[in-house]
Amino acid sequence: MIYLNCPFTEKDQAKALGARWDKNTKQWYIAEGTPLEPFQKWLPKGIPLVQEKAASPDGFPQYTVRQFIIGLKVAFHELYPAEIWLMGQITKLKTRGEGIEIQLMDCESNLDLKNACAMTVAAWGDKSSFIINKMEQSGLQLQEGLLINVKIRPKFHQRYHVGGDVLDIDPAATLGEFALLQRQIREKLKQEGIYNKNKLLPQPFDFCQVAVIHPPNASGYHDFKKDADILQQLNLCHFEYYPSSFEGINAENELLAALEAALVQHIKSPIDAIVMIRGGGARQGLLNLVKETIVRKICLSPVPIMVGLGHADDKLLLDEVANISFDTPSKTIVHIRNTMQKNAREALAAFQDIDKISAQIVQGMEKTLANVFASIAWQGKTAMDKKAKQIAEYRQQIDGSSKFMLNKWQNNLLVMNHTLLNTKNIIATYTQKIAILTNQIFAAKQRIALQTQHKLEVFYNDIKLLSQNVVKQCATKLNYLNELIESLHPEAVLKRGYALAMDSTHKVIRSKKQATEQNAFLLKFKDGECSVKINEDK
Structure with missing residues (x-):
């Protein structure tokens, strides 16, 4: 054991080289057999640096395992x-x-x-x-x-x-690798010409069938489903849910399977959009979504895909290629609800326009019918007056002709009477002539009367035929106008699949204000009515 003169400021370096701490003497030391060169500056004076090595059989260097490992350690720290x-x-x-x-x-x-x-x-x-x-x-x-x-x-x-x-x-290195992966996938999809394929699909005009891909039990999923359930309970939109992992080693396969299941459902019963929601979580969870297979599947989807992945500050490749992108699942369902409300308002405005136009058409038709009846009455009266005038003229002609003939023959009779006074033979002769002339006058009066009656009958039939034709034309126009009015009636609109909102007295509700003043109102369909309760004002 060799104790070292190692100052406190260099203790980490000595420890890294293999020095040990003696808590009793409060000094760093190295064990016997440890190479001394790495510890040269801390060795006490008088200790040689070169230690004798054991002899090898062939002259090559020979070390103990400890000496060899210590040598590697020294070389490691020098490198x-x-x-x-x-x-x-x-x-x-x-x-x-x-x-x-x-x-x-x-x-x-x-x-x-x-x-x-x-x-x-x-x-x-x-x-x-x-x-x-x-x-x-x-x-x-x-x-x-x-x-x-x-x-x-x-x-x-x-x-x-x-x-x-x-x-x-350095978190930036992780995020940088993430950005590099996105760029590589983006460039590849652009080269294949499918990068904008889903983005360029027409955005959904309305929402009746929606597929939702979501992580199980995620908070964002529950926020989305809370509002979606309201729309589904009102039979305004049906939501089909496809749970899938968004993180972990199975995320890619499960997401692809969920997308495929939604597209298969689209073939059976067309859906308006596929929604992918995530809702918060760690940022690296987004890395599981940046897979070429997932992005490619979205690009090639024939159904518009909407994403709400829960990261306002991070725009993924999925946000770029999806048809519509939102920050959060809540904004996604708000877009669906707002679109449906907008369509409902436009439908209500259309109904009101139809009602207004129908009223205008009815008023116009009533005015037209009044004019037609007035025209018929005026034309009939004019025709009758004209025929009556003609009849009066014929009567005057008959009366004038009869009086003229009577006056003429009366004068002749007077002359003949004076003549007959002179001679009976002449009187008898003229009496016979008078009888003959009288018969002729009577026959002439009958002939003229028959001719006049025939003309009156012809004029009467003409007037009758004309009146029947006018009445038939008016009836045809009235039937056409009646069919047109019936086709514009709200009942006909209900048969085409629309609904009519009414209050409890069956008066039509024409505005949102009227609707919110009611605790409940009726929706009239073609096959009956149902009551709707208002929970809150949207």
């Missing part, structure tokens, strides 16, 4: 400084008392695992808490599979050989 940065991938993580042991493996890509190197480093006491807190401040947690860059104090133990004590950690 590596007291503190170095070491990068590797965590393959095993253990908690021991107040510290943690981390097994690291080569992180070079395309490295054969058979030739990979591994070593164990440890952080004890306050350093352990310091390392964990620093990672958490960057949104990361130590876990197997994570790439890390740690600052260590190299150690070469005679039994456990190469190791080190963790002094610091």
Whole structure:
């Protein structure tokens, strides 16, 4: 045993080289057989540096195991400084008392695992808490599979050989590797021409069927489902849930299986969107989502995909390629609800416009019908007046002709009467002539009367036919207008799948204000009515 003159400020260096502490003498020492060269500056005066070695059979150097290991230890510390940065991938993580042991493996890509190197480093006491807190401040947690860059104090133990004590950690190295992976996947998908394929799909106009991929029992999932259940209970939208791990070694396979199950369901019954929600958690959990297979599956999906992964400050490759991206699951369900409310408001406005236009059309048709009836009445009266005037003219002509003939023959009779006074023969003769003429006059009056009656009947039939044609045309127009009015009636709109909101007196509710003034209202469908209770004002 050789005691060393080692000052306090150099104790760590001596300890790293293999010196031991004697608590009784309060001094550092080295055991017999330990090479002295590394401890030269602390050796007491008078101790030779060269120690005799045992003779070998063939003249090559010969060492004891301890001497050989100590020599390696000296060479190790001469090669590596007291503190170095070491990068590797965590393959095993253990908690021991107040510290943690981390097994690291080569992180070079395309490295054969058979030739990979591994070593164990440890952080004890306050350093352990310091390392964990620093990672958490960057949104990361130590876990197997994570790439890390740690600052260590190299150690070469005679039994456990190469190791080190963790002094610091650089979270930026982990995040940098994460960014590099995203860039490589992004460039590959762009070269294949599928990077924007899902992003360029039309965003969902409405939501009736939605598939939701979520981690089981996550807080973000429960926040999403709370609002989604309300929409589903109102039969406004159906949500199909596909639980999947978002972290761990099975995350990639489970996410791919959930996406595939949703797409198979889409073939059976079309869905409007696939929603992927995560909701908080450690930042390195996002690394499990940046897998080429997952990103490729989203790009090639024929269904618009919406993501809400719960990290407002981190934009993943999934956010870039998805059809719509949100910070949180809550914002995702809010978008769905707002879209449905917007469509409902627009439908209500359309119903109100239809009601208004229908009223205007009815008023216009009523006015048109009134004008048609007035036109029929005026045309009929005009035709009747014209025919009556013609009949009066014919009567005047008949009366005038009859009076003229009577006056003429009366004058003739007077002349003949004077003539007959002179001679009976002449009187008899003229009496016969008068009888003949009288018969002729009577026949002429009958003929004229029959002709006049025939003309009246013709005029009457013409007026009757004209009136029937006018009435038939008006009836045809009225039937057309009646069918048009019935097609615009709210009952016809209900048959096409829409609903009508009414208060308890069956009056139509035309605005949100009217709706919120009711404790409940009726929704009328084509096959009946149902009562709706208002819980809160949205």
